[in-house]
Amino acid sequence: MAALEARGIDCRYGSRLAVRGASLRAEAGTLTALLGPNGAGKSTLLRALGGIGRFTGSVLVDGVPIDRLSRREIARQVALVAQDPPADVPFTVYEAVLMGRAPHQGRLALEGRRDREVAESAMRDAEVELLAARPIDQLSGGERRRVFLARALAQEPRILLLDEPTAFLDLGHQAKVMERASALARRGLCVVAVLHDPNLAAAWADRAVLMREGEIVAQGAAGEVLDRSLLEELYGARLVCARGPAGEGPFFGLSAPSRS
Ligand SMILES: Nc1ncnc2c1ncn2[C@@H]1O[C@H](COP(=O)(O)OP(=O)(O)OP(=O)(O)O)[C@@H](O)[C@H]1O
Ligand SMILES: [Mg+2]
Numbered sequence: 282m283a284a285l286e287a288r289g290i291d292c293r294y295g296s297r298l299a300v301r302g303a304s305l306r307a308e309a310g311t312l313t314a315l316l317g318p319n320g321a322g323k324s325t326l327l328r329a330l331g332g333i334g335r336f337t338g339s340v341l342v343d344g345v346p347i348d349r350l351s352r353r354e355i356a357r358q359v360a361l362v363a364q365d366p367p368a369d370v371p372f373t374v375y376e377a378v379l380m381g382r383a384p385h386q387g388r389l390a391l392e393g394r395r396d397r398e399v400a401e402s403a404m405r406d407a408e409v410e411l412l413a414a415r416p417i418d419q420l421s422g423g424e425r426r427r428v429f430l431a432r433a434l435a436q437e438p439r440i441l442l443l444d445e446p447t448a449f450l451d452l453g454h455q456a457k458v459m460e461r462a463s464a465l466a467r468r469g470l471c472v473v474a475v476l477h478d479p480n481l482a483a484a485w486a487d488r489a490v491l492m493r494e495g496e497i498v499a500q501g502a503a504g505e506v507l508d509r510s511l512l513e514e515l516y517g518a519r520l521v522c523a524r525g526p527a528g529e530g531p532f533f534g535l536s537a538p539s540r541s
Contacts, residue, residue, distance in 0.1 A: 282344045284309040284471035285330060285359075285440050289338035292325045299325045300336070301495040307488070309439065312466040313473045314482035314503065317492035318516055323475045324364050326492065327442050330473065331361040342440065356384035360438035364445050364475070366429040368418055374428050375413040378404055381435030400435045406461055407431035408454070422449040430458065434465075441465060443474040447481060459485040479533045483507045491515050507531065 283306040292300035300322040307313045315323050329336040332347040332355045340347040342358055350358075360381070370377060381403065382396040392400075404410040407427045412420065417428060426449055433441060443462065447455040455478075463485045466472045476482050482489055482503060489506040491499040493515055499506050509522040512533060519536035 283307060283341070284343060285473070286341040286344075287326075287330060287338065288341070290326060290329050290336050290340065291338055292322070292329055292334060292336045294325075299495055300329065303329075303338075303492075303495075303497050305490055305497060305500060307440075307471050307473050309471045310466060310469050311471060311487040312463050312485060313471075313488040313490060314486035315473060315475045315490045315492065316477070316479060316482060316512075316515070321492040322495040323492055324444050327444050327473065327475055328361065328363075330440075331355070331359050331442050333361065353384050356436060356438075358438055359440040359442065360433035360436040361442040362426075362429050362433045362444060362446060364448070366425055368425060370417040372417055373413065374409055374415055374417060374420070374431075375400070375404070377417055377428055378409070378431045378435050381432040384436060399437060400431075403431040403434035406434055408457065423451065423454065426450065427454070427458075430461075438470070440471045441473075443472065445475050445477065447476065447478065455481065479507050479512055483531055483533070507533075509533065 285307040287303055287305050290300055290303040291298060303326050317323050328334045330340055332340060347355060379392055379396065379400045382392055382400060386392060386396065404413060407430045409427050409431050412424060417425060430446060446458050450458060459481050462472050462474055486503045488501065489503045490497055491506060491511065499511055509520050513520050521534050521536045523532050524530040
């Protein structure tokens with residue numbers, strides 16, 4: 282049984298269908314990359330996978346329909362890091378990360394030692410421990426994204442949904458976030474990440490799902506789906522695809538007109 286399964290998901294905003302008939306399976310222990318042009322419906326589908334927003338069709342978490350689970354039960358299993366984490370949060374980094382523990386605490390209980398340890402370890406993993414005492418509304422865009430990643434890790438979810446986790450991050454932090462996401466998958470989590478860079482997907486994802494105009498147009502092993510002609514069609518852009526001297530890659534780049 283897949284950790285996460287979507288069957289025939291439709292999402293509407295008013296009368297507009299933003300996601301149409303999306304079906305996918307994501308297994309525990311795998312990292313799935315979700316790619317597609319702006320407006321393709323990636324964030325909308327990812328939120329539906331986390332039980333957020335209105336949709337028809339079914340999302341199953343370990344075979345259980347997500348609409349049969351309470352918000353709190355969902356939050357113990359599924360963590361979603363949104364594309365635009367809120368900026369005007371009146372908390373320090375440590376406080377916000379500790380809030381990730383809420384689904385595991387009793388209704389009136391204060392956090393215990395284990396909650397603090399998990400929050401501190403999540404802050405180390407997302408490299409925000411040095412920011413612990415800083416108010417969130419004073420952080421840079423990339424720092425804030427890492428804080429919300431830490432909060433999701435503190436949730437200790439079995440399913441981690443990441444919407445553009447590498448946006449606004451420098452190359453070093455992009456590599457660290459992807460390394461972390463793939464390490465979590467190797468530890469048994471089911472990770473689904475929206476990515477705009479096929480190179481990150483090719484380097485770290487096990488599976489890839491391509492979306493265009495609300496529909497899933499291809500899905501399968503990353504090595505097969507991340508194909509130059511499929512990606513050219515997906516993005517409507519000319520690409521070059523290369524391999525490193527020892528067969529590393531594939532590496533994709535935009536094919537710009539020669540300037541010589
Ligand atoms: N709150 C909303 N109300 C109305 N339409 C929306 C809303 N959110 C998204 N949409 C529309 O739904 C479609 C899918 O949006 P979505 O945010 O899922 O795309 P995306 O693939 O994540 O794009 P991006 O790569 O730009 O993040 C778009 O056409 C968008 O304009
Ligand atoms: Mg999006």
